Amino acid sequence: MAGYTGAPVGVVFMKPIFVPKIWGGRKLETEFGYKIPDGKIGECWAISAHPAGDCTITGGPFDGMRLSELWDQHRELFANCEGDQGRFPLLIKILDASDSLSVQVHPDDAYAGAHENGSLGKRECWYVVHADEGAQIIIGQHAKNAEEFRSMVEAGEWDRLLNKVPIHTGDFFEVLPGTIHALCAGTLVIETQQSSDVTYRVYDYDRVQPDGTKRQLHIDQSCDVVDYAQVPPKDGKVRAPEVDGVTELMDCPKFVVDRVRVEGKKSIEQKWPFMCVSVYAGEGAVTVCGTRYPLKKGSHFLALADAGTMEFEGELSAITSHLPE
Incomplete structure (x- = not known):
């Protein structure tokens, strides 16, 4: 397709996509003013070209087009950027953790590509927009290898295994592939991540979904991808000037x-x-x-x-x- 030859576009705005989650709440409505569906809404996919949530452009010459379509058809507007495997590479979300998320870990590109039908891995980070007083985050773990990790998971030794730190408004956390992590109740964050939706759950508090089932766990994959050499952080304070x-x-x-x-x-x-x-x-x-x-x-x-x-x-x-x- 020929390149775009109209007036400079500059910016595009998109319609957010809202995702129900068992751990979600209503802060996307009360704090951000979005019109969201009924029920527990945990995620706002704000800038996304991922197949699981492809945002629609609103206004301007590309009104009604999906972000993935703009990326595919008018790459000149992105300086002919190659992206990751030819895809728009980033995904921006807001997460409302009214309850705690599952304890989870994400793979890197190599593992996801080999085991998840060519998917990208998931490197992400969280900027804390709000945290209730006394809120915590799970970030990192204390097992030295996969055998010890599996043993502690099977024994339910969560206090020994998981690294918990206090979380405050204005904190920032890097969540690299291989990092055990979970937002806990009372937190609201902006998440910047690779455009991937691959998550391996380690523990979900034995919660039951509305249909009476428990969410699937992925212990074997988690044992494979955890970074056992990683040193868990002690806090999320921003120290950069x-x-x-x-x-x-x-x-x-x-x-x-x-x-x-x-x-x-x-x-x-x-x-x-x-x-x-x-x-x-x-x-x-x-x-x-x-x-x-x-x-x-x-x-x-x-x-x-x-x-x-x-x-x-x-x-x-x-x-x-x-x-x-």
């Missing part, structure tokens, strides 16, 4: 994640194939390619390669992500 309103939270081979604070006016040069932007506090606006877009808590947009300099105004905080150099 803030420079001109920007704090680099994570720089890894798959993505770079920053926290951006706008107080008044701020210019950000969009020099990447694309940039994901998620506003988690405050309100204001951004002007891109001569068009002004209002922003508020819960606004997400994808800045394309032709966005140039983005002019922000107002009082707001956002999480941004892009590919590494």
Whole structure:
């Protein structure tokens, strides 16, 4: 298909996708103002081209198109970025953990490709938008090898096996492939991750779903992929300096994640194939390619390669992500 030859697009906004979860709640409605379905809603897929949740573009010349279609048909808008295995590489979510998530682990690209029909692995991270007082997170484990891990799982020695740390609003956690982890009750986070949905459950608190069944566990796969050499973190404090309103939270081979604070006016040069932007506090606006877009808590947009300099105004905080150099 011929490349797009119209006026610069700059940004695209998308319709979020909401996912019911046994551990979900209603904070996506009460805290972010989304109109969500009834029941326990655990996830907002805000920027996604994954087959399990492919966001629809709203407004502009590509109104009604899926993000995957824009990626496939107009790669020039992404500076002809190759992506991971030709796919749009990132997935941005908000997670509302009213109850605790299952204790789980994700594989890397090599294991997922070999065992999950060519899927990508899952490297992710969490920025904590809110944590109830006294809330905890499970991040890391204490077994030295697969044999010890399996033995502790089968014996239900969760207090010995799992690494638990307090979690606070403003914390940040890297969740690399091979990391045992689980958000616990009372947490609300923005998740930046590879575009993958492969999860291996280790423990689900013996919960029963509405249909009376328990969710499947994946002990063999978990034993295979846990990183037994990993040193569990003690907290999620952000120690990186803030420079001109920007704090680099994570720089890894798959993505770079920053926290951006706008107080008044701020210019950000969009020099990447694309940039994901998620506003988690405050309100204001951004002007891109001569068009002004209002922003508020819960606004997400994808800045394309032709966005140039983005002019922000107002009082707001956002999480941004892009590919590494």
